[in-house]
Amino acid sequence: MKEFAKIERAVHAIAPSVNVSIENNCVVLRGELDNWDDVVRCGRAAVSKKYLGVINDITLRGFEQKVRLPKINDKLYDGRKPDVLIVGGGISGATIAHELSKWQLDVMLVEKGYDVAVGATSRNDGCVHVGIDLTPKLVKHDYLIKGNAMYDELCKDMDVKFERTGHMMLMYYKWEKLLMPVVGLWSKILKIKGMRYIDRKELLKIEPEAVEWARGAYYMPTGGMVSPYKLTVALAEHAAENGVHVCLNTAVLGMKVEDGEIKSVETNRGTIYPRLVINAAGTYADVIADMAGDRTFTIHPRKGTDIILDKKVGKYINTTEVKSPITVLSDEKLSLKKRIDMTKFALSHENTSKGIAVIHTVDKNMIIGPNVLETPDREDVTTDKETMDFIISEQMKVAENIKPSDVIAYFSGVRSPTYEEDFQVRKGIFTENILEAAGVQSPGATAAPAIAVDLAKWAVEYVSKFKAVEKNASFNPVRKKHPHPKEMSESERDALIKQNPAYGEIVCRCEEVSKGEILDALDSPLPVYTLDAIKRRCRPGMGRCQGGFCSPTVVKILAEAKGVSPEEIKKSSERAVIL
Numbered sequence: 001m002k003e004f005a006k007i008e009r010a011v012h013a014i015a016p017s018v019n020v021s022i023e024n025n026c027v028v029l030r031g032e033l034d035n036w037d038d039v040v041r042c043g044r045a046a047v048s049k050k051y052l053g054v055i056n057d058i059t060l061r062g063f064e065q066k067v068r069l070p071k072i073n074d075k076l077y078d079g080r081k082p083d084v085l086i087v088g089g090g091i092s093g094a095t096i097a098h099e100l101s102k103w104q105l106d107v108m109l110v111e112k113g114y115d116v117a118v119g120a121t122s123r124n125d126g127c128v129h130v131g132i133d134l135t136p137k138l139v140k141h142d143y144l145i146k147g148n149a150m151y152d153e154l155c156k157d158m159d160v161k162f163e164r165t166g167h168m169m170l171m172y173y174k175w176e177k178l179l180m181p182v183v184g185l186w187s188k189i190l191k192i193k194g195m196r197y198i199d200r201k202e203l204l205k206i207e208p209e210a211v212e213w214a215r216g217a218y219y220m221p222t223g224g225m226v227s228p229y230k231l232t233v234a235l236a237e238h239a240a241e242n243g244v245h246v247c248l249n250t251a252v253l254g255m256k257v258e259d260g261e262i263k264s265v266e267t268n269r270g271t272i273y274p275r276l277v278i279n280a281a282g283t284y285a286d287v288i289a290d291m292a293g294d295r296t297f298t299i300h301p302r303k304g305t306d307i308i309l310d311k312k313v314g315k316y317i318n319t320t321e322v323k324s325p326i327t328v329l330s331d332e333k334l335s336l337k338k339r340i341d342m343t344k345f346a347l348s349h350e351n352t353s354k355g356i357a358v359i360h361t362v363d364k365n366m367i368i369g370p371n372v373l374e375t376p377d378r379e380d381v382t383t384d385k386e387t388m389d390f391i392i393s394e395q396m397k398v399a400e401n402i403k404p405s406d407v408i409a410y411f412s413g414v415r416s417p418t419y420e421e422d423f424q425v426r427k428g429i430f431t432e433n434i435l436e437a438a439g440v441q442s443p444g445a446t447a448a449p450a451i452a453v454d455l456a457k458w459a460v461e462y463v464s465k466f467k468a469v470e471k472n473a474s475f476n477p478v479r480k481k482h483p484h485p486k487e488m489s490e491s492e493r494d495a496l497i498k499q500n501p502a503y504g505e506i507v508c509r510c511e512e513v514s515k516g517e518i519l520d521a522l523d524s525p526l527p528v529y530t531l532d533a534i535k536r537r538c539r540p541g542m543g544r545c546q547g548g549f550c551s552p553t554v555v556k557i558l559a560e561a562k563g564v565s566p567e568e569i570k571k572s573s574e575r576a577v578i579l
Helices: 002-014 036-045 091-100 139-158 174-189 200-206 228-241 282-291 311-316 336-346 385-395 444-463 490-499 515-522 531-538 551-562
Strands: 019-023 026-033 054-060 084-087 107-110 167-171 196-199 216-220 224-226 245-247 252-258 261-267 270-272 276-279 302-309 320-323 357-360 366-369 407-415 424-427 434-438 506-508
Touching (some): 002 036, 036 054, 084 091, 091 228, 091 434, 091 444, 139 228, 139 424, 139 444, 167 174, 174 196, 174 216, 200 216, 224 228, 228 245, 228 531, 252 282, 276 444, 302 385, 366 385, 385 407, 434 444, 506 551, 515 531, 515 551, 531 551
Parallel strands (some): 084 107, 167 320
Antiparallel strands (some): 019 026, 167 216, 252 261, 302 366, 302 407, 320 357, 357 366
16 A cells, blocks of 8 residues: 555646556556646656556547548458467567468468558667667566577578667767776676777777767677668568468457457458457557457657668768767766766666667668657657757767758657556466567567567467467578669679569669569569558668659559559558559
């Protein structure tokens, strides 16, 4: 009772009208408030290790969540009885599908979007993190370390580019080197391999264009970069090659649960009767868990905006750079205690940002961002000038030679944290036949391969109660590879073009994408005939002109391949009409 009273006092100090109760060993908050920040603050105040989690059902007065559902309503999957139904086609769902395809199981993956990787997966910077901002007790830390180590082999098998670029934390003060024994011990506790302090001279060998104020840096060589959407597409296609049914434009609308067991799942494309459900629904993971009667957590959407810069300035960065939490680039005089407090905050539960970073991408661009903004809207991917100006001003502290005119694109994504700021990767607590992969925000992409290993293992164990589950004898661990003319030597390209002239027809001049590569993207187990889907697979439209030159040609190729008129080709979903 003391713990409950403490939580109740903390919540009521923020919002006296909120009702606080304990239900199913969870802290439950109910009420209605005028300010979303107060809703989030109440949720944070309710966090306690004594209880399973926080169920924050406080609503924001006047706000109604608009769910973007597919227009399709048919009975295509009505009556299907898969062994496993995966909900969500982001990097979590795709890696789980990839792992489960190694077994003789009937697996369906349902995604409400028009393609895989259309949510947070396609709206993040692609960093494969080292975990310096985490603590060893977090579930996310364990999965991050394991997942990071899996990336080299996984990306090789999937024919997806991955680079171990390393991550840098830049230092302004020479005395910060004296902290290395403490930071080095902390990095060992966190299992971060190879972390070391480098002085200005060594920094310039790795980053010749390093900002002038950087006297040195903490260098973490295990950091890396990947294209998260390309990897997710590759994993989904590979899973489909090995027997998984990937069902796009398929939204979960409800579930029938009896005696702690999911009996059926209602979708816009019919009722499905799965043996087991895996919840990898991102920002809607708590909604799916609630449908299943297994909710112990709440997703509070967290928006972040990133900015993409022209390749001509990509040469200014080889790693990922961020300034240390101690470094203050102003005339403000801070005491040592204040700087220590800043460092503690940077490593604390309350800090929800790694800071504005300058990032090298595998496609040779530079990305800067993201910022952090709590939002009530789970699908708010809007951008605004104020945020852009803030990110650019912060970024220029780390990369002074960048100008606003170097910006070619920008995007926002919505992350899916819980109030506990940790992953919910577990078996069902109140519902027997569900597995949860929820709250998988940053570093979710890094952790996803390791999370998938556990989820697949648990799924096989559960389904094995009802039937014998054998390894998939026909499983091919390597994804079918396609040529990338841009990366070939001149003689290799000439030979390829003689064999297939489509590889010699350049469609996107900025990114040097050929017609042959676009046709390859359509010759897959998961063809998606939209402009953005092709952009996500082979990058036409991602260069300086942002599709101003190549888009009409891509539309024409898609229309011819699908056998429809160009007017029927959409930019993304059915609502995104081009012509």
